[in-house]
Amino acid sequence: MDTLTSYLLNNPTALVLVLPIVILVAVVIYILTFPATRPVQSRRADKFHPSRVPSNLDTIVIGSGSGGSTVANLLGQSGQRVLVLEQHSVTGGCTHSFREEGCEWDTGLHYVSKAMSTRTKRAGAIMDFMSQGKQMWTPFPSSAPYDEIVFPEDPHVKEGAPNEWSHKFYDGTETTVRAVLNSIDPDNDELKSRVRTFMDICLDVHNGFVALGIYRLLPSFLKFLVKDKVERLYKYGAMTVRDAQHAILSLGYSKEDLLRNCPKSPDGAEIDPSIRRMKGVLTHPIGDYAVQPRHATFAAHGVTMAHYLNGGAYTGKVGATQNISIRLTSACRSFGGEVLIDATVRRIVVENGRAVGVMVSNTDELEECKSQGDLAKVPITEIRAKNVVCATSVYNLYNKLLAKDLPLVRKFQDPSKRTIRQSNGHVFLFCKIRGDADDIGLPDHNLWYFNGYDLDNAFDAYFKDPTEVRPPTVYIGFPCTKDTTWKKRFPGISNCILISDGLYEWFEKWADKPVRNRGEDYMDFKDKLTKHLMDILCEFVPQVKGRIEYYHLGTPLSECTFLASYRGGSYGTQCVPEMFSPINREWTTTPFTEISGLYLAGSDAFLPSVTGAMYGGCLSASAVLGKLGTLRLGHAILSHMAMRLREENPKLSRVEAYLLAMKKFME
Numbered sequence: 001m002d003t004l005t006s007y008l009l010n011n012p013t014a015l016v017l018v019l020p021i022v023i024l025v026a027v028v029i030y031i032l033t034f035p036a037t038r039p040v041q042s043r044r045a046d047k048f049h050p051s052r053v054p055s056n057l058d059t060i061v062i063g064s065g066s067g068g069s070t071v072a073n074l075l076g077q078s079g080q081r082v083l084v085l086e087q088h089s090v091t092g093g094c095t096h097s098f099r100e101e102g103c104e105w106d107t108g109l110h111y112v113s114k115a116m117s118t119r120t121k122r123a124g125a126i127m128d129f130m131s132q133g134k135q136m137w138t139p140f141p142s143s144a145p146y147d148e149i150v151f152p153e154d155p156h157v158k159e160g161a162p163n164e165w166s167h168k169f170y171d172g173t174e175t176t177v178r179a180v181l182n183s184i185d186p187d188n189d190e191l192k193s194r195v196r197t198f199m200d201i202c203l204d205v206h207n208g209f210v211a212l213g214i215y216r217l218l219p220s221f222l223k224f225l226v227k228d229k230v231e232r233l234y235k236y237g238a239m240t241v242r243d244a245q246h247a248i249l250s251l252g253y254s255k256e257d258l259l260r261n262c263p264k265s266p267d268g269a270e271i272d273p274s275i276r277r278m279k280g281v282l283t284h285p286i287g288d289y290a291v292q293p294r295h296a297t298f299a300a301h302g303v304t305m306a307h308y309l310n311g312g313a314y315t316g317k318v319g320a321t322q323n324i325s326i327r328l329t330s331a332c333r334s335f336g337g338e339v340l341i342d343a344t345v346r347r348i349v350v351e352n353g354r355a356v357g358v359m360v361s362n363t364d365e366l367e368e369c370k371s372q373g374d375l376a377k378v379p380i381t382e383i384r385a386k387n388v389v390c391a392t393s394v395y396n397l398y399n400k401l402l403a404k405d406l407p408l409v410r411k412f413q414d415p416s417k418r419t420i421r422q423s424n425g426h427v428f429l430f431c432k433i434r435g436d437a438d439d440i441g442l443p444d445h446n447l448w449y450f451n452g453y454d455l456d457n458a459f460d461a462y463f464k465d466p467t468e469v470r471p472p473t474v475y476i477g478f479p480c481t482k483d484t485t486w487k488k489r490f491p492g493i494s495n496c497i498l499i500s501d502g503l504y505e506w507f508e509k510w511a512d513k514p515v516r517n518r519g520e521d522y523m524d525f526k527d528k529l530t531k532h533l534m535d536i537l538c539e540f541v542p543q544v545k546g547r548i549e550y551y552h553l554g555t556p557l558s559e560c561t562f563l564a565s566y567r568g569g570s571y572g573t574q575c576v577p578e579m580f581s582p583i584n585r586e587w588t589t590t591p592f593t594e595i596s597g598l599y600l601a602g603s604d605a606f607l608p609s610v611t612g613a614m615y616g617g618c619l620s621a622s623a624v625l626g627k628l629g630t631l632r633l634g635h636a637i638l639s640h641m642a643m644r645l646r647e648e649n650p651k652l653s654r655v656e657a658y659l660l661a662m663k664k665f666m667e
């Protein structure tokens with residue numbers, strides 16, 4: 001060895017030839033030796049106690065929602081020692097479930113795209129890799145709709161056209177286009193072609209987000225490969241849903257026309273009755289990003305529409321949505337890390353411009369504090385690590401978790417440097433229903449109530465007076481019909497969840513009042529909101545009348561309490577065109593922050609939704625691991641996906657399966 005070394009040192013030409021080969025071999029060995037999968041014992045997290053914190057941590061992850069669980073899992077599997085800190089008494093964030101009065105409800109996962117339930121598609125492959133095949137999903141049946149939108153009676157229908165109040169969305173674009181056209185104006189070929197264009201453009205938006213994800217993963221010198229698609233996405237991002245619908249459905253614009261110029265939609269309702277009804281129906285994904293058409297970015301709309309075009313899925317065979325985070329974060333322990341609940345991160349420690357750790361207290365001790373004096377007495381533990389990932393929103397990060405005098409925090413607070421804000425919140429009605437879902441005949445797909453085809457009018461009226469006016473959109477779901485383990489776990493009982501929009505500002509005056517004891521006026525206000533939701537439920541699912549044994553209304557204040565959401569925001573950053581404007585790109589849809597060693601995961605690192613936040617977790621893991629670590633992780637995921645492809649089609653060779661996995665990963 002010594003002779004070889006001295007030979008190379010004395011012969012620079014040989015050194016120049018050998019060195020790249022040695023480096024290449026080392027890189028290949030590194031990539032191929034992904035830490036072998038270790039058996040994972042799934043178990044719930046323990047309460048935070050300083051003695052439970054492992055030493056020599058690589059990364060601390062704040063929050064255990066879809067984003068936090070993903071980044072923790074991927075870093076753990078990459079060999080890092082990861083600590084997950086969750087402020088709530090259970091892990092999962094929006095994917096946690098809770099029990100009350102002998103019933104169970106999920107909170108923020110009512111369905112995901114069918115791709116999540118397919119192990120050979122990108123989302124499903126990543127979930128399958130992370131959970132070592134243990135997270136199962138049941139796709140909604142292709143023969144039935146996954147979503148049905150129901151409207152109040154509509155007096156403005158084209159003469160001779162059907163006056164349907166229910167419109168259904170199925171697995172597959174063509175089936176959906178046919179179904180919605182049949183329920184509005186079956187013989188209108190021009191409208192049909194415009195609806196197809198609308199769906200095609202939604203798919204183009206989706207491709208733009210795939211390109212954005214790849215853009216974040218690629219080294220700088222390769223980013224040009226996807227730059228055009230990302231630029232196109234930003235163009236869609238700058239349009240509102242109302243304007244894009246006007247251009248495509250009212251004016252008949254093609255994709256190219258729209259990208260050249262998206263004209264402003266006139267105020268007021270659409271005059272053509274069929275186009276008006278179609279616009280209302282194609283506003284369908286609005287509940288998944290919660291911004292009215294006049295203000296919403298078309299990018300959020302397009303990607304959500306495309307996300308579900310091949311149908312939906314729900315957790316299957318493995319019980320409540322709660323189990324997802326348990327399964328994903330448990331992997332950390334197998335690699336020397338830990339997952340702790342009741343652990344509120346109060347501050348991220350930044351030294352010399354680098355994040356080096358966090359300050360943590362027990363949540364239940366903080367909740368007992370009645371004054372600043374009490375707060376000062378709560379023990380704080382400092383925990384150090386090489387990296388910190390904030391998997392709660394950027395609004396928590398810059399408003400609560402970083403010191404106010406940091407230049408970056410001051411920049412975030414400067415209105416000329418940031419024009420985005422957190423999303424609106426929701427109100428949720430959780431109901432326990434007497435009887436078995438099949439006996440009662442509960443729908444096994446999602447129902448969406450829309451209070452009129454002109455959604456902007458409906459939103460304006462509701463925001464003006466939510467106690468007098470029905471909500472513009474209400475999600476109505478029955479998890480008991482989708483969870484294949486339900487009947488065994490809760491025989492003779494059904495559950496139901498209704499979700500509508502809710503502004504934190506309505507509830508702000510009660511924010512400092514004790515949880516579950518906020519006063520009579522709070523209860524009065526809640527009762528009025530509850531009445532609207534109950535009326536809608538009983539109108540559209542009349543078979544539940546007289547069977548509702550228990551109900552409970554959650555508000556944006558509940559989101560503050562249980563999810564530590566900033567001002568009750570449900571979906572990270574509000575999905576408005578500003579989200580994609582150049583000044584805001586450094587704050588959101590990226591895992592990077594200006595502080596070295598500090599990264600983002602979850603919705604704000606990519607997009608809202610369980611899948612969007614999961615991708616946010618993937619981008620975050622890539623940012624922490626660097627390009628080489630990303631290559632190694634990427635290879636491990638692709639090999640896993642290739643293995644599943646070969647299970648599906650044993651005729652595929654290893655190389656063919658790997659190449660196919662690469663192709664499918666980019667779809």
Ligand SMILES: Cc1cc2nc3c(=O)[nH]c(=O)nc-3n(C[C@H](O)[C@H](O)[C@H](O)COP(=O)(O)OP(=O)(O)OC[C@H]3O[C@@H](n4cnc5c(N)ncnc54)[C@H](O)[C@@H]3O)c2cc1C
Pocket residue numbers: 062063064065066067068085086087088091092093094095107108109110111112343344345346391392393396426428499562563564565570571572601602603604607608609610611613
């Ligand atoms: C009502 C509702 C319904 C939804 N329905 C669907 C659906 O059907 N399908 C779908 O795909 N998406 C749905 N979503 C959206 C989706 O659930 C979220 O976008 C996604 O799960 C967010 O994941 P996340 O990891 O970014 O954040 P979260 O899930 O919010 O996780 C953040 C975590 O950080 C923790 N945390 C915050 N501050 C601290 C702190 N200081 N210290 C320690 N921990 C902290 C919180 O407790 C929380 O657990 C829904 C959301 C809501 C609110």
